[in-house]
Structures are given as structure tokens and as C-alpha cells.
Amino acid sequence: MSVWDDVVGQPQAVSVLRAAAEAARGGSGASAGTGMTHAWLITGPPGSGRSVAARAFAAALACTDPDDIGCGRCHGCTTTLGGTHADLQVIATERVSFKIEDMRPIVSDAQQAPSQGRWRVMLMEDADRMVERTSNVLLKAIEEPPPRTVWLLCAPSPQDLIPTIRSRCRTVSLRVPDAEDVAELLVRRDGIDPRIALLAARAAQSHVGVARRLATDPEARERRRSILTVPSRIRGVGDAVLAAADLVELAQAEGRAATEERDAAERAELLRTLGAEGETRLPPAVRSQVKRLEDNQKSRATRAQRDVLDRAMVDLLSLYRDVLVLQLRADVPLVNGDLEREVRTLAADSTAEQTVRRMDAVATARTRLGANVAPLLAVEAMMVELRPQATAARL
Ligand SMILES: [Zn+2]
Numbered sequence: 512m513s514v515w516d517d518v519v520g521q522p523q524a525v526s527v528l529r530a531a532a533e534a535a536r537g538g539s540g541a542s543a544g545t546g547m548t549h550a551w552l553i554t555g556p557p558g559s560g561r562s563v564a565a566r567a568f569a570a571a572l573a574c575t576d577p578d579d580i581g582c583g584r585c586h587g588c589t590t591t592l593g594g595t596h597a598d599l600q601v602i603a604t605e606r607v608s609f610k611i612e613d614m615r616p617i618v619s620d621a622q623q624a625p626s627q628g629r630w631r632v633m634l635m636e637d638a639d640r641m642v643e644r645t646s647n648v649l650l651k652a653i654e655e656p657p658p659r660t661v662w663l664l665c666a667p668s669p670q671d672l673i674p675t676i677r678s679r680c681r682t683v684s685l686r687v688p689d690a691e692d693v694a695e696l697l698v699r700r701d702g703i704d705p706r707i708a709l710l711a712a713r714a715a716q717s718h719v720g721v722a723r724r725l726a727t728d729p730e731a732r733e734r735r736r737s738i739l740t741v742p743s744r745i746r747g748v749g750d751a752v753l754a755a756a757d758l759v760e761l762a763q764a765e766g767r768a769a770t771e772e773r774d775a776a777e778r779a780e781l782l783r784t785l786g787a788e789g790e791t792r793l794p795p796a797v798r799s800q801v802k803r804l805e806d807n808q809k810s811r812a813t814r815a816q817r818d819v820l821d822r823a824m825v826d827l828l829s830l831y832r833d834v835l836v837l838q839l840r841a842d843v844p845l846v847n848g849d850l851e852r853e854v855r856t857l858a859a860d861s862t863a864e865q866t867v868r869r870m871d872a873v874a875t876a877r878t879r880l881g882a883n884v885a886p887l888l889a890v891e892a893m894m895v896e897l898r899p900q901a902t903a904a905r906l
Contacts, residue, residue: 512582513582513583514574514581514582514583514588514591515529515567516583517696517700518560518564519560519693519719520686520687520688520689520717521564521685524564524683524684525564528568529580530546531546531547531548532571532572532574532580533580534546535547535572535629536629547661548680548681549660549661550656550676550679550681551661551662551663551681551682551683552638552666552672552677553565553663553664553682554665554667554668554669554671554682554684554685555684555685555686555687556667557667557718558719558721558722559686559687559688559719560685560688561636561665561666562634562636562665563719564685565636565663566591566592566594566634568663569591569596569599569634569663570587570588570591570592572591572630573587573590573596573630573632574588587627587628596627596628597626597627598627598631598632599632599634600617600621600632600633600634601634602635603635603636603637604640605811605814606640606811606814607640607810607814607817608640608641609637610645611642611644611645614645614648614649615648621652621656621660621662622652622660623657624659625660629659630660630661631660632661632663633660633661633662633663634663634665635663635664635665636665637666638664638665639666639667639671639672641672643673646672646673646676647673650673650676650679653676653679654679662680664676664680687716687717688719690709690713690716691712692717693708693712693715693717693722694708694711694712694722695708697712697722701723701727703723707726708722708726711723711725713846713848714829714846714847716829721822734765735826736849737761738758738823738827739826739827739830739847739850739853740850740853741758741827741894742830742853742857743857745894745897745899746898746899748895750898751891751894751895751897754894755891755893755894756891758820758823758894759886762819762820762823762886765819766812766813766814766815770811774808774812777808778804781800781801816886817886820880820890821880824873824877824893828870828874830846830850830853830857831866831869831870831873832846832870833845833846833847833854834854834857834858834861835867835870837854837858838858838863860899861899865900872892872893872897876892876893879892
């Protein structure tokens with residue numbers, strides 16, 4: 512057993528991080544350049560396990576076992592993996608981006624010496640969700656780090672960070688793990704049936720969290736299925752527009768469901784703290800605080816909705832990828848083995864060139880959603896491109 516067990520399919524990244532943890536233990540500190548450094552950038556596509564890898568590294572740094580660094584059993588390892596170690600600070604946001612006023616106290620915390628172990632670890636998930644002003648606050652902290660502080664930044668790619676931060680970090684890139692590796696994790700860790708685990712891992716395109724949800728939550732499987740059968744139901748522009756409205760509504764509903772309960776609890780808690788519980792009209796002094804909370808909650812719901820839509824786009828891309836696999840007679844397994852009938856029909860009714868155009872349309876919608884285009888507009892334009900077209904187009 513070790514802290515690296517859940518970092519699936521990443522032997523290269525693990526060996527770099529493991530060596531760094533050993534160098535850090537060796538007493539050479541961060542300055543010797545022997546593998547340990549003060550700022551790390553862990554990159555990889557969503558679901559590749561960036562934060563799992565970062566946490567495993569943090570645990571190895573906190574490990575107190577004299578011989579087996581990253582043992583996974585000692586107090587340092589278990590509390591870090593569990594997120595309760597006093598020297599570990601996890602920085603994440605549920606909003607579309609970090610706020611500059613959230614970043615300032617974090618930067619000042621980073622100046623503290625570790626209280627229990629050898630390192631204070633600042634683990635920042637979604638480090639790509641920073642506007643430049645906020646990035647500059649972080650840059651200051653990374654430029655002059657105290658001797659026992661280490662920053663672990665997680666982002667999809669190095670380009671998601673400003674060059675001045677990037678150049679101060681050592682980058683560790685994760686790859687998309689093999690579906691087999693993800694399935695093996697689901698079987699070992701979550702006790703899932705091996706056949707279901709492999710189907711789910713393929714369908715999730717090796718996104719560990721999504722694979723787990725698909726393997727354990729029948730509703731998630733149903734939602735995915737209804738998204739993937741949309742293309743075979745579209746007959747014309749009218750259907751396309753309706754399908755777009757359905758998809759955006761579904762995403763909104765999911766975004767709300769994911770946040771509603773917490774929103775109400777937070778509001779009640781805030782009113783209690785401010786002594787305004789049960790008041791029918793909020794006193795002016797309280798109003799601005801409530802307004803601020805509501806703004807944060809709205810921003811959180813927006814992000815949840817955007818994540819759901821993005822996932823739907825990734826699923827649609829996988830569907831057309833399968834269509835293309837059949838059209839090109841490539842000898843690789845389908846991502847959506849459970850929808851083989853639909854995939855075959857789409858493959859028979861279109862040309863490879865049309866499939867590629869449709870994939871482009873989905874990719875464009877993804878980019879536009881990422882750039883804050885109104886979701887309905889972006890999704891409608893995409894759906895219209897997905898409708899059946901005359902197959903007379905020449906390759
Ligand atoms: Zn340990």
C-alpha cells in the first residue's frame with residue numbers, strides 16, 4: 512500500500528514526484544535542485560487525476576515513516592489524503608474564477624512555517640481559473656517562497672497560466688490513463704463489477720470521476736444516454752432548435768440541483784450569524800452581505816451548468832468519434848459500446864467528411880461556451896450542424 516495507489520496510469524509522473532519527495536526528505540531542501548522545488552504545476556486533461564496526484568505528493572511530503580516514504584499508513588499520509596493535515600491547505604473554487612480578495616489571505620497563510628511536518632503545502636486546484644490581476648498576487652508568493660512552503664498548482668495545461676508563473680514552476684504532465692487502468696481502480700477501490708467498470712471507464716473516456724458515477728448511478732447513465740441519442744432524433748432545423756433548448760434546460764436543472772440545497776443552508780447560516788434570522792424585511796446593514804452571498808451562489812450555479820454542458824459536448828464528440836471509427840473501418844474499440852446500433856445508423860447515413868464537420872461543430876460550441884457565449888446560442892448553432900444532410904457531398 513502507498514499514497515500513489517490511486518494515481519492510475521501515470522508511471523512517469525509518479526516517478527518524478529516520488530523522487531522529489533525522497534530528495535526533500537534527504538535534507539537537501541528545495542534549493543539543491545535535486546528534484547525538490549517550491550512550485551509545481553501538475554497538468555493533464557480533466558479527470559486524469561491532477562488533484563489526486565497533487566494530494567499523493569503532499570502526503571509523501573508529510574509522511575513520517577523513516578524508510579517507506581509515502582507509506583500510506585502513517586498519520587502524515589492518512590491525514591493529508593483525508594484533507595485534515597494542519598500543514599495542507601487546499602484551495603479550490605466553485606465559481607467561474609478565483610476572486611482577488613480570496614487570494615490575498617491565502618498568500619499570507621503561505622508565509623507561515625509548517626506546524627507539524629517539514630512542509631507547508633498549498634494545493635491549488637483549478638489554477639487556470641484566475642484572471643491576470645489574481646495571478647499577479649499569486650506570482651508574488653511564488654517568487655519569494657519561505658523555505659518550507661511548496662505550491663502545487665493544478666491546471667489542464669501550462670498555457671492556462673501566465674508565463675511568469677509557468678516559468679517558476681516545475682511541470683509534471685499527466686496523460687489520459689488507459690480505460691483498463693481506470694476500470695482496475697474502480698474494481699479495487701469501489702468494489703464495482705469488472706465488466707461494468709470497463710464499460711463505464713470506456714464511456715467516460717478514462718475520466719475517473721465520471722467513470723465512477725456512470726458505474727454507480729443509474730440516473731447518470733440515463734442522462735448520458737439521452738444526450739447521446741439526440742443526434743439520431745434530429746430530423747431538421749426545428750428538431751435541432753428544440754433539442755438545444757432541452758439540453759440547456761437539462762444543464763440548468765442539474766446546475767441548480769447541485770447547488771440549491773447548499774444555497775439555502777448558507778443563506779440561513781448567514782442570517783443567523785448576522786442576527787437577522789426570521790426577519791421579513793432585511794435591515795440595510797445586512798442586505799449587502801446577503802447580496803454578496805447571492806452573487807457567489809449564482810456564479811457557482813453558472814459554473815455547475817457550464818460543467819454539465821461541457822461534459823455533454825465531450826460525450827457527443829465521443830459519439831462522432833465512434834461513427835468515424837466505423838466509417839474508416841478502424842480496428843479500435845468503440846467508446847460507446849452500449850449504443851452500437853445508433854452509431855451504426857449514423858455511420859451508414861453520412862460520410863466521414865460530414866462526421867468530421869460535425870465534430871468541428873461540437874468543438875466550436877465547446878470553445879464558445881468556454882468564452883461565455885450564451886449557452887442556448889452556442890448549442891443551437893451546434894445542433895443545426897448535426898442535423899442529417901444530403902450524403903451527396905463528395906469526399
Ligand atoms: Zn506515511
